[in-house]
Amino acid sequence: MKKHNFFAGPSILPQFTIDETIKGIQDFDGSGLSVLEISHRSKQFVAVVEEAQSLFKELLNIPDNYSVLFLGGGASTQFLMLPFNLMNKKAAYLNTGAWASKAIKEAKYFGEVVEVASSKEATFNYIPKGYNVPKDVDYFHITSNNTIYGTEIREDFDCDVPLVADMSSDIFSRPVDISKYALIYGGAQKNLAPAGLTFVIIRNDILGKVDRAIPTMMNYQTHIDKESMFNTPPVLPIFSALQTLRWLKAQGGIEAMEKKNIEKASLLYNEVDRNKCFRATINNVADRSRMNICFVMNKGYEALEKDFLDLTVANGMVGLKGHRSVGGFRASTYNALPKASVEALVTLMQDFEAKQ
Numbered sequence: 001m002k003k004h005n006f007f008a009g010p011s012i013l014p015q016f017t018i019d020e021t022i023k024g025i026q027d028f029d030g031s032g033l034s035v036l037e038i039s040h041r042s043k044q045f046v047a048v049v050e051e052a053q054s055l056f057k058e059l060l061n062i063p064d065n066y067s068v069l070f071l072g073g074g075a076s077t078q079f080l081m082l083p084f085n086l087m088n089k090k091a092a093y094l095n096t097g098a099w100a101s102k103a104i105k106e107a108k109y110f111g112e113v114v115e116v117a118s119s120k121e122a123t124f125n126y127i128p129k130g131y132n133v134p135k136d137v138d139y140f141h142i143t144s145n146n147t148i149y150g151t152e153i154r155e156d157f158d159c160d161v162p163l164v165a166d167m168s169s170d171i172f173s174r175p176v177d178i179s180k181y182a183l184i185y186g187g188a189q190k191n192l193a194p195a196g197l198t199f200v201i202i203r204n205d206i207l208g209k210v211d212r213a214i215p216t217m218m219n220y221q222t223h224i225d226k227e228s229m230f231n232t233p234p235v236l237p238i239f240s241a242l243q244t245l246r247w248l249k250a251q252g253g254i255e256a257m258e259k260k261n262i263e264k265a266s267l268l269y270n271e272v273d274r275n276k277c278f279r280a281t282i283n284n285v286a287d288r289s290r291m292n293i294c295f296v297m298n299k300g301y302e303a304l305e306k307d308f309l310d311l312t313v314a315n316g317m318v319g320l321k322g323h324r325s326v327g328g329f330r331a332s333t334y335n336a337l338p339k340a341s342v343e344a345l346v347t348l349m350q351d352f353e354a355k356q
């Protein structure tokens with residue numbers, strides 16, 4: 001039986017993506033070859049990249065003055081590639097979690113980092129508000145969804161300086177007003193494809209403004225000019241990403257996906273809030289992530305944490321153990337997770353409560 005997969009990443013992918021990837025590995029479009037053993041510059045594979053880029057643009061409604069890049073190195077390489085290309089002297093960062101902190105650490109190699117606000121003192125359990133972004137910074141960086149702590153910024157706000165977002169774990173979960181951002185990046189392994197692919201959506205005019213020399217592979221312009229084919233791109237993850245993008249379109253696009261994501265998240269948060277055995281770790285409802293739902297045992301029930309975790313495993317659910325820095329539980333409810341998996345978890349929580 002297929003498990004209920006709540007892993008945070010790599011994580012559940014649509015069955016369609018897995019089935020089509022298997023077919024492509026065995027025989028790519030009737031070519032008699034596997035997608036694993038053809039040139040990335042072959043006509044068939046160039047068509048894969050082109051369709052994936054065009055679906056990215058179509059589904060996210062990306063304006064024409066932006067490029068979509070498919071790179072390797074993970075979001076973690078973007079932590080340094082971004083300041084390499086965009087920070088002349090100074091950049092601003094909002095510190096909302098472990099990934100934001102890592103991005104800040106890398107940016108400091110390139111210049112001055114202004115941390116405009118941080119929720120570190122409260123285990124990152126809220127999104128700071130009311131901070132000021134200095135006008136003289138080269139860009140302002142946010143992490144839209146904090147995968148570990150379960151907070152999310154869903155507002156595409158106006159910003160006086162170029163706005164940059166790490167959207168590793170919420171890309172394609174809701175419509176995004178791309179025009180508000182100068183650059184968006186992420187690892188694909190949370191909501192799109194197998195690990196190994198990094199996407200970058202970049203407004204073309206923001207490049208070429210820093211004084212330093214940028215090595216070829218680190219330079220976004222290289223990858224824009226060569227359409228992500230400067231070197232061998234992560235061929236199989238791109239192929240799988242294309243399948244997910246086709247699936248997303250067939251599901252009714254991102255608006256339809258957002259509707260389902262709201263349903264799934266509400267179902268689980270409502271149960272966490274109602275059930276006497278559990279409580280959410282994020283109190284401010286507006287800050288709660290729709291992709292990573294974190295909760296712990298309620299006061300008086302702390303000793304039952306292992307019992308409940310064991311029960312989830314015994315009921316075919318995987319990946320619910322919370323990150324070690326938060327404890328408790330984390331249910332990742334990415335696009336591909338069926339509502340039935342959330343329903344099964346909610347039922348289990350209710351049965352558990354009834355026995356206490």
Ligand SMILES: *Cc1c(COP(=O)(O)O)cnc(C)c1O
Pocket residue numbers: 009073074075076077099143145146147166167168169186187188190
């Ligand atoms: C997983 C994750 C990362 C790290 O991605 P890698 O591809 O492993 O480098 C960075 N930011 C966020 C928000 C993440 O969820």
